[in-house]
Structure formats: C-alpha cells, structure tokens
Amino acid sequence: xxxxxxxxxxxxxxxxAGEAVAVATVLRTWGSAPSAAGSHMVVSGSGRISGAVSGxxxxxxxxxxxxxxxxxxxxxxxxxxxxxxxxxxxGLACGGQIDIYVAPLWTETLPxxxxxxxxxxxxxxxxxxxxxxxxAVILPGDALASAAAEALSRDAPVLLPGDEGEIFVEVFNPxxxxxxxxxxxxxxxxxxxARLAGFEVIVIDPRExxxxxxxxxxxxxxxxxxxxxxxxxxLDAATAVVTLTxxxxxxxxxxxxxxxxxxxxVGALGxxxxxAGRLLRLAESGVAQxxxxxxxxxxxxxxxxxxxxxxAVSILAGLIAARRRPISCVS
Numbered sequence: 001x002x003x004x005x006x007x008x009x010x011x012x013x014x015x016x017a018g019e020a021v022a023v024a025t026v027l028r029t030w031g032s033a034p035s036a037a038g039s040h041m042v043v044s045g046s047g048r049i050s051g052a053v054s055g056x057x058x059x060x061x062x063x064x065x066x067x068x069x070x071x072x073x074x075x076x077x078x079x080x081x082x083x084x085x086x087x088x089x090x091g092l093a094c095g096g097q098i099d100i101y102v103a104p105l106w107t108e109t110l111p112x113x114x115x116x117x118x119x120x121x122x123x124x125x126x127x128x129x130x131x132x133x134x135x136a137v138i139l140p141g142d143a144l145a146s147a148a149a150e151a152l153s154r155d156a157p158v159l160l161p162g163d164e165g166e167i168f169v170e171v172f173n174p175x176x177x178x179x180x181x182x183x184x185x186x187x188x189x190x191x192x193x194a195r196l197a198g199f200e201v202i203v204i205d206p207r208e209x210x211x212x213x214x215x216x217x218x219x220x221x222x223x224x225x226x227x228x229x230x231x232x233x234x235l236d237a238a239t240a241v242v243t244l245t246x247x248x249x250x251x252x253x254x255x256x257x258x259x260x261x262x263x264x265x266v267g268a269l270g271x272x273x274x275x276a277g278r279l280l281r282l283a284e285s286g287v288a289q290x291x292x293x294x295x296x297x298x299x300x301x302x303x304x305x306x307x308x309x310x311x312a313v314s315i316l317a318g319l320i321a322a323r324r325r326p327i328s329c330v331s
Contacts, residue, residue, distance in 0.1 A: 007051025009114065011042030011105045020045040021105040022066035025127070026053050027159055027168055030081070030097040038157045038170055042105060045070050053100055065102045075103040077129065101127070101168065106135035113137070113172060120174040120236060124148035130165030144169060174238040175200050176323060180219075181226045181254045182245035183210035186269070189312035190242075191219045197316060204229045204254075205245075226254035235261035240319050242267045242299060246274070252282055259291040265322040267299035267315065296322070 011021045026039040041051040041059065043066035053062055058080050065076045081097035109125060116123040124138040126148075138148040144160075144167065151158045151171040160167045178194045180187045183205035191201050201219040204226050205211040211223050222229040226243075235241065241258035242265075243251035251268060255278075258266045268275065275297040282292055300314030301321065 007040045007042045008105075008110060010048075010050035011044070012107065012110050012114070014042070014044045014048060015105055015107050019048075020070045021107075022070050022102055023105045024053050024062045024066060024100050024102045025168070025170070027077075027099040027101050027129075027157075029099070035098070036156070037159075043067065043070075054098060058098060058100070062100060062102065069102060069104070075101065075129075077101050101129055103127075109135045109137055117172065117175065120177075120234075120238070122152055122174065123172045124151060125170045125172070127168040127170065128165060129168055135170075138169070174236060177202065177236075177239045178319065179204065179230065179233065179235070179239060179241045179258075181205070181241065181243040181250060182247075182269075183207065183212075183216060183221075184244050186244050186308045186311050186315075188215060189309045190244075190315055191216055193312055193316050194319070195219075197320065199240075199319075202233070205250075226250055227257045230254060230257040230261075235263045237262040237264055239263045240265035240267070240322070242269070242315060242319075244269045246270060248278065248281065252278060252285075255295065256282060256285065256287050259287060259294060265296065265319055266294050267296040267318060269299050269311075270297060272298060 008023070011023060015021045022043050024041045024043070026035050026037050028037050029035065035052060035054050039051070039053055041049060041053045041062060043049050043063055049063060052059065062078065065078060069076055078100045079098070113123055113125065125135050126138050126144050127135045138144050147158055147160055147169050151169050152173065155171060155173050157168060157170045160169060176199045178199040179202045180190060181204050183203050187203055191203065194201050195218050202222060203211060203216050203219045204222045204224060206223060206225050208223060211221050213221065230241070235258060241254065241263050243254050245251050246269060255266065255268060268278065270278065279292050283289065296318055300311065300318040303314050303317070305311045305314040
C-alpha cells in the first residue's frame with residue numbers, strides 16, 4: 001500500500017488521464033525552510049495540486065510558475081529568502097531560504113521509478129537544470145554513479161556543477177515501512193498515525209477475528225504466524241517492527257526474526273518486568289545479547305502516555321527518532 005502522500009504518483013495518474021502536469025522540486029534549503037531538498041509538489045493544468053515545497057508560504061508563487069510553464073513551455077528556477085521582497089510577499093519571513101526548480105513532469109522516467117519502489121529497490125535520478133533534457137535514471141557505470149552513491153548513502157539529493165548547467169541527483173530509497181505484530185487496540189490507533197507520517201504499514205496476526213479489514217482499513221493485513229510472515233516479507237534497513245500482543249508465543253518468535261534482520265527499529269510493548277522475562281527466554285533460545293540490546297522496551301518515548309491513542313503517539317515518536325538518527329546506506 002503506497003504512502004499517504006505521493007505527489008509523483010498523483011501527477012502520473014493525472015498525466016495518464018490526459019492532463020498537462022508540472023512538478024516543482026526543492027533543490028536546496030538554508031535556515032528554517034520547512035521542506036527538505038527533494039520534496040515535490042505537482043500541479044495539473046486544471047489546478048489540482050499534490051505535495052508541498054514549503055510550509056505553505058511559497059506555494060502560491062510556485063503554483064503560478066507551474067501554470068505559466070504549462071501554458072508557455074520551458075522550465076523555471078525560483079529562489080526565495082528573507083532578503084527578497086518576493087519572499088516577504090509570499091510569506092517566507094521566518095528566516096529560511098529555498099531554491100525550487102519547476103519543470104514538466106518527467107513522465108518517461110516515472111514508470112521505472114515506480115517499479116523500483118514497488119520492489120523496494122534503491123534508485124537515483126538525474127535532472128539537467130538547463131531545461132535541455134528530461135530526468136534520467138542513473139545506471140551502474142554512468143558518469144554520475146559516484147554522485148548517486150554518495151546521495152544514496154546520505155539519503156539526500158546532491159546538486160552538482162555540469163558543463164551545460166547544474167545537475168540535480170535525486171535519491172529514492174525504499175519507503176519507510178512499519179510492521180505491527182498484533183491486531184490489537186493500540187495498533188488501530190498506530191496505523192493511521194504511521195500512515196500520516198509516511199510509513200507503509202503491515203499488520204500481522206493469525207487471529208481471524210482480530211486481523212480484519214474492517215478494523216484496519218488503511219493497512220496491509222497478513223493472517224499468519226508472525227515469524228513466518230516476517231520471513232516472507234524480506235525485512236530491510238527501512239523497516240521497523242513492533243510487537244504489541246503481550247503474548248510470548250506471538251511476540252518472541254517475531255522479535256527473534258526481526259533481530260536477525262537489518263530492521264532499523266525493533267520495539268516491544270510490555271513493562272520492564274515483562275521485558276526482563278522476555279529477554280531471558282530469547283537468550284535461552286539462542287538470540288545474542290548484542291541483538292537483544294536492540295529492542296526498545298518498554299516501547300516508545302517516555303512521554304507519560306496513558307491509553308491506546310497516547311501510547312500509539314509515543315511509539316510513533318520513537319520510530320521517527322530512530323529513523324532520523326544518522327544511518328548507513330539503505331540496501
């Protein structure tokens with residue numbers, strides 16, 4: 001299931017339906033600009049928009065530029081900062097600066113990108129900013145391959161000088177994925193929150209009465225024993241696994257499977273006393289102490305959460321904190 005907001009896929013759908021579509025891409029930011037480099041906003045000829053390039057303060061000017069190029073052709077590069085009168089007129093008065101490139105949607109490249117995303121592969125795309133060329137997927141052996149490797153390792157795009165103008169190398173690592181063990185009440189609160197934060201969400205539980213589309217309309221459901229389901233998913237470094245059942249026969253095999261993977265986060269619901277017993281049993285089953293130390297338990301940030309909704313907030317906050325720590329290349 002794709003993430004909640006996917007402007008490139010929205011733009012592709014509009015283009016497939018016959019609309020002209022432009023895409024605005026954040027090239028770089030300074031100071032307090034709220035959107036990271038690589039953020040997208042797509043604009044259709046009929047005025048539909050998806051995505052964002054700031055906190056809302058420059059979108060109006062960007063939409064006007066997109067509509068203009070859809071009518072007149074070409075590309076446009078926009079810069080806004082607090083020293084610019086234009087920046088004040090669009091509301092960028094909070095100390096930030098942002099550089100944005102507006103161009104026709106790169107429809108020729110998007111099918112390869114979407115196919116890679118569906119396979120959870122990594123991909124880099126190069127954009128010539130002189131308006132003379134469309135986006136192109138960077139292949140092994142390409143002259144830009146080393147720049148792509150650097151960008152992928154940082155999970156951030158890079159802007160490079162070129163003989164005919166600057167080149168923007170954009171990276172697409174696998175989307176963050178959250179696997180929830182246990183179709184319980186906390187999971188019902190956590191799923192929509194995680195989806196809003198951009199996670200793809202999978203709920204695993206062998207109990208048919210718990211694991212239903214009616215209870216979890218926004219998640220992919222796997223009606224299977226957790227360790228078996230995890231083995232089929234192929235956990236990668238963009239995946240988090242949380243166990244919420246409080247039942248050792250579900251949680252502990254799942255934890256053992258998750259700890260044997262490169263998952264960036266492994267968390268388990270339960271008190272310190274419950275977790276101490278869990279650690280003893282997992283150690284007796286052969287899980288190494290170094291692996292056991294990866295488990296975040298009691299799960300989530302300690303915000304004094306009470307009730308399923310607040311506990312879900314604390315879990316999601318812990319996931320985001322773990323995800324934003326410096327990491328090596330996702331592979």
